Amino acid sequence: MTTLDSGRPGPHAMVNAITHGNELCGALAIEFLDQTGFKPVRGRVTLGFTNVAAFDNFDPAQPNASRFIDEDFNRVWDIEALDGTRRSAELARAREIRPLIDRVDYLLDIHSMQHATPPLMLAGMQDKGVALALRVGEPEFIVRDQGHAAGRRMRDYAAFDDPASLKAALLVECGQHWASSSFTVARDVTLRFLACLDLLEPGYAAQHMPKATLPKPRVIEVTEAVTIETNSFSFVEPFEGQEIIAKAGTVIGHDGGREIRTPYDECVLIMPSRRLAKGQTAVRLGRFVA
Template sequence: MISAIIHGNEICGAFALDQLLASGFTVDRGRLILVFANTIAFLRFDPSRPYASRFVDEDMNRVWSVDLLEAPQQSVELARAREIRPFAESADYLLDLHSTSLPAPPMLLCGTHVKGLDFAQKMGYPSHIVADAGHAAGVRLRDFAAFGDATSAQIAMLVECGQHFDSNSPAVALNTIFAFLRAADMLDSVPKDVPDLPPPDTQCHIKVTDVVTTQSNRFAFTRNFQCFEKVAKGGTLIALDGTRKIVSPYDDCVLVMPTQQPVQGQTAVRLGRYVVK
């Protein structure tokens, strides 16, 4: 299963899936499910307000706990997630296509289990692998049910294809799709008419050790950090959350996807370190 527009303003995945459908693409083995997830939010996209259509009622990538899906709560995103649930449960492999609000290198988020890291390395694309457990605010589709179970053979990847409106992000999404399908042994070769991006010389692996969740509405970074920027010294002040000081927990700490406008209760940044084989 390949899903796009879990967030309505992350349009690169929709472009990639549309290209697959328009070309008549088929896999060599197995069954491929393509999901346009948050279509209501997507159809509200306004180029003059490009971030307003991320969701309608709530973040659709925080609703994927079984308890919440089976609870009485109602929202546009929950209703759609409940429709998608049986398809996700039936998938041996899942790829969820995303993009970032700030410029960032493409990256695979593989979860914390060995099965995810092994599959990400088998894909060989894109260049960065991030192993993290998700968000305090809710469960991602990537971590839903068996995908987040170390003992299950079902595997899910989340790919960030670069900045939302980077002209290269649809090509990154498409190349990631083909890397995913080949790793899942569903595809023997990439179609000739696909714009190919050079594979990375090597993949680097970042293990997230800390997730900084905002506790106040006065969170601010000490400066404009970039994704994958390395803080050399442990104990360096990197942000203030009201009166709470956020410091790098160790030397050579890597900042993963620092958020431009952190919202109380949401992830502001992930902190990790490079893993050397």
């Protein structure tokens, strides 16, 4: 962890990478900030590599094997888990950095995906998360969701998910793992995140801010996360994400003897998983609300 302090009043923002050790685009975005001499013009910015132990195990020959050591680092952020007695490499790391996360006002947690799915900004269920995502302005699709039954994400931790707090967090899914386009998204979203908080020095912004004209953001509200109940889940098609299923009641998968059907017309499939294990999220179901 590195914290850059401007010495001037302002928010404490954090850009976080390698929550999963095999998702490299965020680390490259932070490297870009370092190589281009980024310093905040006000407040403080922490640049973080969280699941370093998993990242240290990265092997290009088995790139998915380094997602975590013992358990998913992005499912351990329940207060009960952090304060409890369960032990794992990921919980130990979360407990170690928890005091820092408690001090952060704005968090950007950078991820990538299994499929070549259009980038997504996961904003949580609070209005403040969606508002921050709209201020960032990229990527086009903003997902309003509750997370996973298997455990709480860092972006949903404590004050970030409290409507009475001004603190807010975002999780950006930049595209497919290891695609060069995912680094481009990670870099551009990071710069836009820092810019919307007025943390970029004008000269730095003029040189490095992306110039592309962006499409108007669209908000997808997730109404259901399909949690796998058996060890024999399968999709009826090789869905990759952002498919829009026209008719309510369409079968999209089977979980043992249970049919998984779309609950409404124009249902959007959000991040269907290849890790189809009992207790995990198979897919999230959503609809456009803006």
